[in-house]
Amino acid sequence: MARTAKINxxxxxxxxxILVKPQLGENIGATARAMLNCGLTDLRLVQPRDTWxxxxxxxxxxxxxxxxxxxxxxxxxxxxxxxxxxVYATTARQRDMVKPVIKPQxxxxxxxxxxxxxxxxxxxxxxxxxxxxxxxxxxxxxxxNISLNPSFNSLNLAQAVLVVCYxxxxxxxxxTGELSDLDSENWRVPGKTxxxxxxxxxxxxxxxxxxxxxxxxxxxxxxxxxxxxxIRNIFQRARLTDQDVRTLHGIVSxxxxxxxx
Amino acid sequence: MARTAKINxxxxxxxxxILVKPQLGENIGATARAMLNCGLTDLRLVQPRDTWxxxxxxxxxxxxxxxxxxxxxxxxxxxxxxxxxxVYATTARQRDMVKPVIKPQxxxxxxxxxxxxxxxxxxxxxxxxxxxxxxxxxxxxxxxNISLNPSFNSLNLAQAVLVVCYxxxxxxxxxTGELSDLDSENWRVPGKTxxxxxxxxxxxxxxxxxxxxxxxxxxxxxxxxxxxxxIRNIFQRARLTDQDVRTLHGIVSxxxxxxxx
Numbered sequence: 001m002a003r004t005a006k007i008n009x010x011x012x013x014x015x016x017x018i019l020v021k022p023q024l025g026e027n028i029g030a031t032a033r034a035m036l037n038c039g040l041t042d043l044r045l046v047q048p049r050d051t052w053x054x055x056x057x058x059x060x061x062x063x064x065x066x067x068x069x070x071x072x073x074x075x076x077x078x079x080x081x082x083x084x085x086x087v088y089a090t091t092a093r094q095r096d097m098v099k100p101v102i103k104p105q106x107x108x109x110x111x112x113x114x115x116x117x118x119x120x121x122x123x124x125x126x127x128x129x130x131x132x133x134x135x136x137x138x139x140x141x142x143x144x145n146i147s148l149n150p151s152f153n154s155l156n157l158a159q160a161v162l163v164v165c166y167x168x169x170x171x172x173x174x175x176t177g178e179l180s181d182l183d184s185e186n187w188r189v190p191g192k193t194x195x196x197x198x199x200x201x202x203x204x205x206x207x208x209x210x211x212x213x214x215x216x217x218x219x220x221x222x223x224x225x226x227x228x229x230x231i232r233n234i235f236q237r238a239r240l241t242d243q244d245v246r247t248l249h250g251i252v253s254x255x256x257x258x259x260x261x
Numbered sequence: 262m263a264r265t266a267k268i269n270x271x272x273x274x275x276x277x278x279i280l281v282k283p284q285l286g287e288n289i290g291a292t293a294r295a296m297l298n299c300g301l302t303d304l305r306l307v308q309p310r311d312t313w314x315x316x317x318x319x320x321x322x323x324x325x326x327x328x329x330x331x332x333x334x335x336x337x338x339x340x341x342x343x344x345x346x347x348v349y350a351t352t353a354r355q356r357d358m359v360k361p362v363i364k365p366q367x368x369x370x371x372x373x374x375x376x377x378x379x380x381x382x383x384x385x386x387x388x389x390x391x392x393x394x395x396x397x398x399x400x401x402x403x404x405x406n407i408s409l410n411p412s413f414n415s416l417n418l419a420q421a422v423l424v425v426c427y428x429x430x431x432x433x434x435x436x437t438g439e440l441s442d443l444d445s446e447n448w449r450v451p452g453k454t455x456x457x458x459x460x461x462x463x464x465x466x467x468x469x470x471x472x473x474x475x476x477x478x479x480x481x482x483x484x485x486x487x488x489x490x491x492i493r494n495i496f497q498r499a500r501l502t503d504q505d506v507r508t509l510h511g512i513v514s515x516x517x518x519x520x521x522x
Contacts, residue, residue: 034420036413064413105431148430152297152325159295162420163427169409170366208512217515230508238499241359247491251469254478255516 013115015168016042016122017161018080020136023049023128029060030158031125032067038165039172043071044080044122077124077136084122086114089132089140090160092153100142107144108167123164128157196240204245205232211256274376276429277303277383278422279341281397284310284389290321291419292386293328299426300433304332305341305383338385338397343460345383347375350393350401351421353414358395359494361403368405369428380456384425389418399490400459402497454502465506466493472517 017035022028022045032043045052052073061068074080081087088107102110111121124140126132137143146155146163155163209218209228218224238244278296283289283306293304306313313334322329335341342348349368363371372382385401387393398404407416407424416424470479470489479485499505
């Protein structure tokens with residue numbers, strides 16, 4: 001399957017996502033989907049409440065079945081992280097612990113650096129209702145504090161996973177390099193049509209202004225320069241293509257012909 | 262309620278989230294939760310599939326009930342955006358349209374800057390199964406491309422909302438500690454005139470299309486939707502002000518009157 005082949009760009013060098021005592025199959029499935037959306041594939045479950053495999057997880061995964069099929073089950077958090085070298089614990093509230101507390105985007109950079117030198121990394125997420133208990137947090141090297149609106153800080157489990165995975169993805173070369181053509185000033189013109197050249201644009205504008213002169217719109221005379229500038233700026237800002245300018249010529253022809261018949 | 266009081270730090274100056282034809286109440290509720298997690302409060306629903314209010318939405322909102330209670334329902338996307346001045350459309354795949362395509366984090370910076378000068382902003386999200394249709398994308402000023410793993414790019418609706426809201430939150434002074442110098446584009450046109458609201462823009466476009474129908478320009482009939490989209494995208498891209506739209510009305514009046522005398 002093409003998808004399975006393509007996700008190999010990250011397999012083996014991405015963080016493990018470890019759900020500790022997840023309650024709802026839907027959230028496990030949504031977690032798998034969010035992981036695969038961001039190119040992560042290593043899902044580990046510690047004592048999921050319901051039997052596994054869980055049909056509701058598959059329904060919510062919306063096609064990220066590979067992640068669920070390869071998910072590993074563990075009896076304890078200790079076993080789930082035993083192969084890992086660096087473990088982060090996610091929390092929404094402050095814990096009374098002496099541990100580094102970092103934001104998701106800083107965690108992503110740290111994980112990136114660690115994985116780049118061959119370190120194995122994982123991130124712990126607690127149960128829906130209560131989050132990680134203090135013993136599980138204690139197992140971690142650092143805390144990822146997903147701190148958003150301080151007065152409504154409880155994220156859905158799969159949403160918390162997405163935040164961590166999304167920041168991971170944004171730190172990958174894939175996001176920062178290959179997709180960099182999607183920067184804020186990318187006026188991509190899909191397909192066959194090109195940005196119009198200025199000669200053709202000016203030809204259109206001159207034609208339009210001629211029509212507007214002849215219908216009396218550009219009156220009074222002393223206002224004409226200002227009005228022309230306003231009109232030119234409108235069409236200038238639209239970043240027209242060749243096809244757009246042909247369309248605009250058609251519009252002017254259509255509108256002026258309307259009452260000729 | 263303490264929560265309601267505290268979220269005021271963003272109320273009134275955050276983007277609207279507009280779900281177009283959402284299918285599942287769970288996703289509407291999860292959207293509300295994700296919004297409030299990130300301090301957003303203005304939820305608008307265009308033709309939700311199920312009856313509203315929807316009990317499943319409240320269950321999934323996990324306490325973000327205020328967002329659902331104050332959510333507004335609309336018959337059409339046009340009505341839902343009519344009070345807004347800048348609208349983004351979210352897509353996972355490329356569309357065959359000439360529009361700026363930006364990443365969520367750049368969109369967040371642009372929205373921040375626009376809102377800082379009093380511009381009203383909203384973000385459109387399509388239905389679970391199919392996303393936004395082309396006509397809805399055409400209503401937007403720019404496309405937010407939530408482009409993650411290219412081989413598994415379909416995000417759950419509420420997850421897509423979270424990505425946009427999370428980037429919004431990360432761009433707020435609340436998250437960054439200060440407003441850094443924002444180099445993204447300023448949508449405000451200097452001077453006394455304001456960016457046109459969508460109701461006035463759509464009124465103009467509808468009028469223009471009416472004139473083009475009556476002069477036979479929008480023929481043959483099966484090509485009409487494509488031609489209308491091209492025309493709407495031209496004027497959408499121009500970032501029109503109130504004054505620009507008055508000018509364009511004058512142009513259409515002038516051109517159509519020309520041969521009436």
